Each structure stands twice: as C-alpha cells, then as structure tokens.
Amino acid sequence: MANLKQTNRRNFIKGSAIAGGGLIIGFNWIGCKGDSNVPLKVMKAIPKEWIDFNSFLKIGETGLVTIMSPNPEIGQNIKTSMPMIVAEELDVDWFDVVVEQAGLNTEWYTRQVAGGSQSIRQGWESLRKAGATAKHMLVEAAAKRWGITPEECKTADGIITNPSGETLSYGELAKEASELEVPESPKLKDPKDFKIIGHSKRNVDLKKIISGQPLFGLDTKKEGMVYANVLRPPAFGSTLKDYNDENAKSINGVIDVIRFGDKIGVLAQNTWAAMKGKAALVAQWNEGDKPEDTEYHNDLLSSHIEKKAEKPRREDGDIDKAFKDSDEVFERSYSAPFLPHNCMEPMNCYADVTSDKAYILGPIQTPEWQLSNLSAQLGMDKENINIELTRMGGGFGRRLYGDYVAEAAELSKLSQKPVQLVFTREDDMLAGTYRPASQYKFKAGIKDGKVIGYHLVEACFNGEMFGQMPSNFPCGAIENYRVDCHKLQTNITTGAWRAPYANFLAYAEQAFFDELASHLKIDPVEFRIKLLERAKNDPTGEDLSYDPERLIGVIKLAAEKANWGQNEENNFKGFCAYYSHNTYVAEVGHVSIKNDSPVIEKITCAVDCGIVINPIAALNQIEGGIIDGIGHAMYSDFKFENGASTSNNFHQYRMIKMVEAPQVDVHFVESTIDPTGLGEPTLPPAGGAVANAFAAATGNRIYSQPFVKHFEILG
Amino acid sequence: MPSYQLNINGQIKSVNADADTPILWVLRDELNLVGTKYGCGIAQCGTCTIHLDGNAIRSCSLPISSVESGQKIVTIEGLSENASHPLQEAWVEHDVPQCGYCQSGQIMSAAALLKENKRPSDEDIDEAMHGNICRCGTYLRIKKAIKTAAKNM
Ligand code: FES
Ligand code: FES
Numbered sequence: 001m002a003n004l005k006q007t008n009r010r011n012f013i014k015g016s017a018i019a020g021g022g023l024i025i026g027f028n029w030i031g032c033k034g035d036s037n038v039p040l041k042v043m044k045a046i047p048k049e050w051i052d053f054n055s056f057l058k059i060g061e062t063g064l065v066t067i068m069s070p071n072p073e074i075g076q077n078i079k080t081s082m083p084m085i086v087a088e089e090l091d092v093d094w095f096d097v098v099v100e101q102a103g104l105n106t107e108w109y110t111r112q113v114a115g116g117s118q119s120i121r122q123g124w125e126s127l128r129k130a131g132a133t134a135k136h137m138l139v140e141a142a143a144k145r146w147g148i149t150p151e152e153c154k155t156a157d158g159i160i161t162n163p164s165g166e167t168l169s170y171g172e173l174a175k176e177a178s179e180l181e182v183p184e185s186p187k188l189k190d191p192k193d194f195k196i197i198g199h200s201k202r203n204v205d206l207k208k209i210i211s212g213q214p215l216f217g218l219d220t221k222k223e224g225m226v227y228a229n230v231l232r233p234p235a236f237g238s239t240l241k242d243y244n245d246e247n248a249k250s251i252n253g254v255i256d257v258i259r260f261g262d263k264i265g266v267l268a269q270n271t272w273a274a275m276k277g278k279a280a281l282v283a284q285w286n287e288g289d290k291p292e293d294t295e296y297h298n299d300l301l302s303s304h305i306e307k308k309a310e311k312p313r314r315e316d317g318d319i320d321k322a323f324k325d326s327d328e329v330f331e332r333s334y335s336a337p338f339l340p341h342n343c344m345e346p347m348n349c350y351a352d353v354t355s356d357k358a359y360i361l362g363p364i365q366t367p368e369w370q371l372s373n374l375s376a377q378l379g380m381d382k383e384n385i386n387i388e389l390t391r392m393g394g395g396f397g398r399r400l401y402g403d404y405v406a407e408a409a410e411l412s413k414l415s416q417k418p419v420q421l422v423f424t425r426e427d428d429m430l431a432g433t434y435r436p437a438s439q440y441k442f443k444a445g446i447k448d449g450k451v452i453g454y455h456l457v458e459a460c461f462n463g464e465m466f467g468q469m470p471s472n473f474p475c476g477a478i479e480n481y482r483v484d485c486h487k488l489q490t491n492i493t494t495g496a497w498r499a500p501y502a503n504f505l506a507y508a509e510q511a512f513f514d515e516l517a518s519h520l521k522i523d524p525v526e527f528r529i530k531l532l533e534r535a536k537n538d539p540t541g542e543d544l545s546y547d548p549e550r551l552i553g554v555i556k557l558a559a560e561k562a563n564w565g566q567n568e569e570n571n572f573k574g575f576c577a578y579y580s581h582n583t584y585v586a587e588v589g590h591v592s593i594k595n596d597s598p599v600i601e602k603i604t605c606a607v608d609c610g611i612v613i614n615p616i617a618a619l620n621q622i623e624g625g626i627i628d629g630i631g632h633a634m635y636s637d638f639k640f641e642n643g644a645s646t647s648n649n650f651h652q653y654r655m656i657k658m659v660e661a662p663q664v665d666v667h668f669v670e671s672t673i674d675p676t677g678l679g680e681p682t683l684p685p686a687g688g689a690v691a692n693a694f695a696a697a698t699g700n701r702i703y704s705q706p707f708v709k710h711f712e713i714l715g
Numbered sequence: 716m717p718s719y720q721l722n723i724n725g726q727i728k729s730v731n732a733d734a735d736t737p738i739l740w741v742l743r744d745e746l747n748l749v750g751t752k753y754g755c756g757i758a759q760c761g762t763c764t765i766h767l768d769g770n771a772i773r774s775c776s777l778p779i780s781s782v783e784s785g786q787k788i789v790t791i792e793g794l795s796e797n798a799s800h801p802l803q804e805a806w807v808e809h810d811v812p813q814c815g816y817c818q819s820g821q822i823m824s825a826a827a828l829l830k831e832n833k834r835p836s837d838e839d840i841d842e843a844m845h846g847n848i849c850r851c852g853t854y855l856r857i858k859k860a861i862k863t864a865a866k867n868m
Contacts, residue, residue: 075814075851202810209815210806211798212750212791216816219749227744252716252733270744271753272736344754344762344816344850393752393816394850425755616810620856624813627852650759650848659841661854 044096044171051174053137054182055108056086056130063158063171065092068102071123072114072365073205074395076679077617080204082123084614088196089131089189092170093157099204103388104367114365114392115400115496117581117677120613124674132186134177141177142168191611191672200616205391217363217390218422220350225418226255228411229274231264231281232431235643236491237288240264247280257281258414265411271422291643292490297437297461298335304459304486305333305441314470316541317480319445322453326445329453330519333442334508335704338461338638339435339497340645342655345393346428351408352418357384358409363392365399373402374409397496401433426648434638435497436461436490438504442512445480449520451531453480456509462494463487465501471545473579474513476535492640498628499680502580504705506684507633507691510576514692515701524575524692525559546579550608551586553669558586558606561667571601574692576685583681584608584669587626589693590662598697598714600630600662600690608669609676621678623664629686631656634707654708719779722786723748724793734780739763741779742790750791750819754848761847762816764823765790771827773846791819794826801867802826805860813851821847825861834865 047060058066067083083099104112111122135155142160143150145168154161158170170177191197208215233239245257248266253273258265266277323329349362358378364370367387375382392399408421423431438460445453454474458466466472467485475481497503517527529552536548555577559565562573570592577586590602603626612618635654639646647653691702698714716731723746730745737756742748742765751774754762758773765774766789767782782788794800798807802822812818821844828835828843835843840861849857 075812075816077813200810202807203812203815205815206807206810206812207798209812209818210791210803210822211794212748212819214749216752218753221747221749270740272733272740272744275756342850344752344760344814344848346753392814394814396850422753425757425760620810620813620853623855624852627854628850631852649757650755651757655848655850656852656854657841657848658844658854658858661852664855 047171051178053134053178054130055105056127057090057134059134059170059174061171061174063169064096064098065090065158065170066098066100068100070102070109070112071119072112072367072389072392072395073101074114074365074392074399076114076119076621076677077203077614078114078119079391080201081120081613081617082127083204084196084201085124085127086131088194089128090135091155091157094196094201096158101389101391103386104371106368106371112367114395115397117583117680119677121582121674121676128188129186132188133183136183136186137177137180138170138173140180141173197611197613198615201614202616215391216345216393217348217350217361218345218393220361220390220420222350222352222418225350225420226267226269226415227271227274228265228267228408228419228421229271229278229424230407230421230427231266231278231283232427233262233285234430235285235288235291236493237291237643238285239288241284241286243281243283245281247282248277251277251280256415258411260410260414263407265407267411267415267417267419274422275424288491288643292492293641293643294337294639297490297640300488301335301437301439301459302333304488305439305457308457309484309486313467313483313485314475314541315482316475317453319453319455319480319482322480323443323445323455326447326452329443329445330516331441331443332512332515333439333703334511335439336437336504337636337705338437338492338494338640339632339636340429340432340638340653341396341398341497342429342653343392343394343396343398346423346425347398347404348420348422349405349408350418350420351405351412353378353409353412354416358386360385360387360405360409361390362405362408363390363395363399364402364405365392365395366402370402370405373406377406378409378413396498397500398433401495403431403433425650429648429653430645433493433495435503436463436494438465440466440505440508442509444516446520451478451516454478455482455484457484457486459486459488461488461490461492465505468501469545471543473535473546473551474531476539476541476544476548477531479540481540491643499580499683502578502684503629503632504687506576506578506580507687507705510578510685510688511691511701514575514688514695523565525555525564528555528575528577550584550669551577551579554584554586554606554608557667557669558588558604561606561665562588562590562604564588572693572697574689574694574696576688576692578681578685578688580684581680582676583678585681585685587682587685587689589689591690591693591697593697597711598694600660600693602663602665603630603686603689604665604667605682606667606669607678607682608671609678609681610671610673611675612668613675618678619666622666622682625678625680625682626664626686627656627661629683630662630690631660633687633690633705634660637706637709717780719782720784721779721782721788723788724790730779732779734778736779737775738765738777738779738782738788739774742774748790748792752816752820754817754820758846760817761824762820764820764847766823766827769827769830771824791823794822800826801864802829802860805863805867808863809856809860811853811856811860813853817847817849817851821849821857825857825864829861829865829868833868835861
C-alpha cells in the first residue's frame, strides 16, 4: 500500500493514493492487437505507489497513469473519451494510461450523471484543467531539479526534456511534483497541438466485453447475496388486495417472500428460483379507478391539439392576424405512442443495507439523485450510503430513475440480507418509465408564396417537449410565431427516453417542413436555408436557442455529400435537419423501391459537434443513434388496455435487426469549437429523413409512428 | 435436486439443479460464467447465445435436463484463449461495442456462422444474425467485423 500524500490542494480535493495492481486492465493489449501498424509496446510496470494529483488522476513511479472516469458508462463511451481529454493535457502516451470508473463522490466531482448528451460538454473544461494542472506541476519539478525555468522545458509522452536534451519522466518526478502549489489557471493546449483528442482510441473495456468478463450490474456476485424478483401491480392504478405464497415458498431455492407496499419480492438462492417463485405467487388485485387505454390517450391528445393553451410558451408577432391575412393556412398533425426503453440489460441493482449503513452497486445513471432518495427512504445519513457504478447495458434514459434502486434497498433492509434485484424482460417492459405519447399540430400561414405565420400546438402526457425549447428552429425565422403546450395527466409512469423532447418531434416538424416546401413548390433544402438566413440576418424575437449559421453548415454539407438535387436511378431522397442536445445534425434518407416496397438503403449524415474527441467512438454513436432512431420510428408500437401494456417481451415488440439497418455515411463539420455530445443528437432526425424519403419514393406521407403500420399505403 | 454432468468449455462440471433450469442460469449463477447474458428468456434476443456441439443455441430456452451427456457446451469465456478468436480480434479492430451487453451473444452467433460458412455473403450474415438484437445499433460494425474475421480465418 502506498502512502497518502498530505499536500496542499487548492483547486482539487485529493484522492487517496492506492496500490492498483488489481485494477490494471489489459489496456495495452488493445493497442497491440487492434492496430496492426502500432509497434508492439511493453506496458510500464505496475507501480508500488500511486501519487495522486487531483481527483482525476494519479501517477505511479513507473510512469503509469491512472485516470478516473467520473461519469456513468451507459455505452456512450464516456469511460474512454473523458480520460482522453485528461491525458491530452497531461501530455502522456495513451498507451500508459489505465482508466478506472469512479464511484459517486460529490466532493470530488460535479455532475456525475449520464444524460442529455452533456458529459463531454460539461466536463470539457475541468477535465482539461485536471490534466494541465498536473503537467504544470511536473514541469515545475523538473525545472527545479535542473535549475532552469519551466518555459525552457518541453513535454511529450510523459517525458520532460531540457534544452540540452536531458530527460526526466513523469514517474520519476511524480512525488516531488505533487508537493508543489496547485496552479490556479494552468495553460491549456492549443487545439492544433492535440495528439490524443481527435485520434481514435478504442473502448477501454473492450477486451472484457468481448471475452465475457463480469462488468455489468447483472454480473454482480457478493458473499451471502440472494437473488430477488418482484411481482408488481399488473396495471397502472391497481393495488394489491391479497396474496398466497404457499406454492412460491415450496419451490426449490426460494428463501423468503416479502410484501412491500403493493409489491411482493421473492428471494431465492438463484435467479431461476426467484423467477419461478414469482410466477407461482397467487395475487388478487384491486382495479384502479379509471384504467386507461390507448384509445383514451389518443382521444385526449387529439382533442387538445385543436386548441390553444391558456398561455403560449412563446409568441412573436400576432399569429391570429397572420392567419387572417394569409391566402391559405396549411396544417398537418402527427402522433406517436408511448415507448419502453428496452435496454438490453434489464433493470437490476445490488443492495446491502444494514441498520447503520448501505452499500449500493449497480447500473445507475444518476447516482447523486439516488443518494438523496435512499437517504430519505432509509432514514440514513448520506455519509453512510456508498454508491458504486457498474458498466450499463444501455440506459437511454431508463436508468435515470431509481425505482429499481429503491426496491433493492427496501428488500435488503427488510430481509436483512444483501440482495441482487433482477427484473425479467417482462418486468422491464411492464414497469417502465415510458416515453410519453404525444401529438403535434403544425399550421403555416402562407401569403404570396411566403410563410408569414407558424403555430405549433403540442399535447403530451406528464410533461412537455417543444415546450422545453420553444426558441429552437423555426423560431426567429418567421414573422409571427407561436408555441402552445398541453400537459395532460396519466397514471402511466413516463420519463426521459433517448433524445427526450426531440425524439419524435424532429420527425413531425421536419416532415411538416418537407410537405410544406413541396406544397410551395420550393426545394426543401433551399426552403430551410432561406428560413435560416432570415433567422441569422434579421431574426424575429430574441434569444434563439440555436445558431442558424451552424445549422446551415450541416444542411449544406449533408446536401453536398448526398448529391442533393441530382436525380439518381431508384435513389429517392428525403431531407431532415435538427439541432438538439447542443449538436447540429442533418440527415438525408436514401430509399429505393424493391419488389414494389420502399427499402431504406442509406443515411447520409452531417454533424457539427465542435471538436471531435474520439472519431472511432463518435462514429459509433452517430451510426447507433441513426439505426436506433430508424428502428423506433419504423417498428415500435406500444399500447395499453385496461391500464396494462399489451406487449411484454420481444415477441410482441419489434426491434430493428441487422437486415433492416441501412448504410450510414457520416461527415463532420471541421471545428475548433468546444465539443458537445453525440449520444442522442443523431437519433431525432433519422425518422424525418426516412419519412421524407418514403414520400419522395411513393408520393405518400406518413403522419404517425410506427411507420410500418402505413406500409400498405406506401407500396 | 438432480445432479448433472456438463461438458463446458472443455471441462466436466457437475451441477445440482432442477430439471427445468435453463442452461443460461446454470452458467451464470452456478458456474460463475456471466459472459452469457440474459435479455428476454424466450429465445427472442440472442444475448444468451452459446454453442451446443458447435451450433448456436439460445441458452435461456435450453433446460439443463435436455442436454445429453457428451454434448459439448462452449460459452464466450471458452471461445478462445485470451480473446484471440479472429472474430474477437475483428471486434477490437472495428471497436464494435457500445454498451457491450449484447456483444458476447453476437460473437457466439457469428462464430457458429463462420464455422459452417467460411465466406458468408451479406445475406448469409443477415440471416445468421437475425436472432440477435442490439439496442445500441452496432449492426453495421458487427457485419464489418464478421467480414474481417472471415478474411483472416
Ligand atoms: S435471453 Fe435468450 S434469447 Fe433472449
Ligand atoms: S452494444 Fe448495447 S445492446 Fe448491443
């Protein structure tokens, strides 16, 4: 074990120096095996001592560097990309870096959340500073030894060189450097000098993933642990009347059956016994007052989009007057169902709660929020609750919510045992926090072939979508502009779903613009650019939430790369552009007709996310967002009858498969602007690009998701 | 509880389990081989794919009692030494995974395909991989990696 350094820290609270033998993963292996052109290197020896510089990094005497990844990893590759930023400013060889997942530590880190594609954008500065601070101190230590000024030293790959060519390694200097003053504002690199950022680095967990090593929450094994499966009310609004657990208890391996609230937990020695035990429970339920169904939801939504709300979310000019002055008002409405998340790894969580402390380990997107929840739930001080994070088999918003964390903690508390709570796929689909169903009505007032008024009315359950961002495009581009939102109530639990607000809206809005352009007999790309030029040069109203220039940039790039405007045989194109989660995206859908049916062949995509941190991973996120977006727009349907969903597993819920995934051709706008995230922004435009290409191919428009329901009319 | 002898990754393991226990849970809970994943339990997602005598099988729907003595089970952990199967190397080259949860099942389905078909066409790959869902949408890279592996085998 190493010593704990007691040095002065002004900017960072220091972490404990720990021996890291067991934490070293085969990171160097990736460099060796993956790139055949990378010369075989030998990994630096595991240090006896780690000297910690700040909460993000520690350096061993052998020169090996450990970089902490504070944010939860849900597949957005943050565990690789965030440490890359630290390593860049530290100026080390990426090969000598080991990455470790940090647990929740509210003193060391801010915003340990995975959500909204914000990790990179919000972490950018502090990550750079973490690396630069340590480099500054190392250089100062070297300069002191040599009796020269820090400015005379050069750094590269963890080595400091003086003007006469002598060298010192970070490893040799770590100890004395860590004792120096922490600089207030260390010098950051000029982006043109980046050596790691902008260069592809493979996923740090790659080898473990492909060889089946334990990584995920569901893989947790702990001494004395029991497995739990929970029976929940079968429909929203229903409550538990009575139950009989005789059969359940007679199943081999079942240890205990515990009621908590309207739920019943079955504890067992293994997962299968817990699942069988649950299936053997006989429960009676009280039906809720008004069990809801899809027809009720749709009627409620469609009656609301016909009227204004009490107060608009935004109003520029006078929409009523504009419509009165118009030659015609062009209007269309669009609707979308509730959607479950269906992360491939079902919800699960490990909890060990005793009378005075709690340990939680699991796939959690919002550890800090769960800490507060648990503290209230268990009546326990936060200091006594320790939350650690596993890699997550997808998040997509579902793991922002702590229902499964609370259940695991409750069962552990009641049973006085460490509990691994496991959801079956059926549990996961039935006890969701769904993307809420919503509808939109768009109206455009046209005078002399020009759009002079634009009115969007939204109806949505439990929340607002465009209501959250009413100053997004086409705000600023049209003289008279108004947004109204109706937030309707349902007892179905709803929440964020990948690219919340925009995931359905982008399709609706961009399908409307496409049809409007065609109605006005204007090319849809030209139509968008004209509107954006107006928003840029002479905006209506103030405080636009987007930069028209950057949106124009991606539109032009996508159009150019897709050969927009050129007729190509059996290549029907649809355009869509959308700004969300701080990133600008334009997509062109390419559809062909085969055997009388439209086939999605390719998506051409242009992205402006500022500086691209890790190209190979960025492309993965972009491709994945597009394929996921197409999959859900095309196939996903989710209905309720009597308060219960009618699909409970993949045989009743269609997910996109390999055969349906189109080619994706990605182009980045070159940029030195600070980076923004990619986990979400390419998903929203995908549905629009496809729907508009279908219209180009067949002449038919689609007004609701999933698109597959309309295929008879398209063929 | 009945006792079973299973040949898993070249080793004979004895397991006590109820006859209806799916091999998936035997692997994960009894034998600590957690690389085989649970995704649906009804043979619809492919995360639990293993090889039974070389064929890709959904282990969630394979009760332990239906495995005959002498049949060989291979899981992702036993696919190769030190992740050296050409597919695993191709997975690294293309940096395939996002969340990674579906990937061991994807690799096992692909490995069974390449054993039968050394030069699969796009259609062959689509067909062999049709039972494997990836919510993250890594399909394009999976396909590229399968082609790379086929070339290198
Ligand atoms: S868990 Fe076996 S196919 Fe889904
Ligand atoms: S990589 Fe996440 S489900 Fe496939």
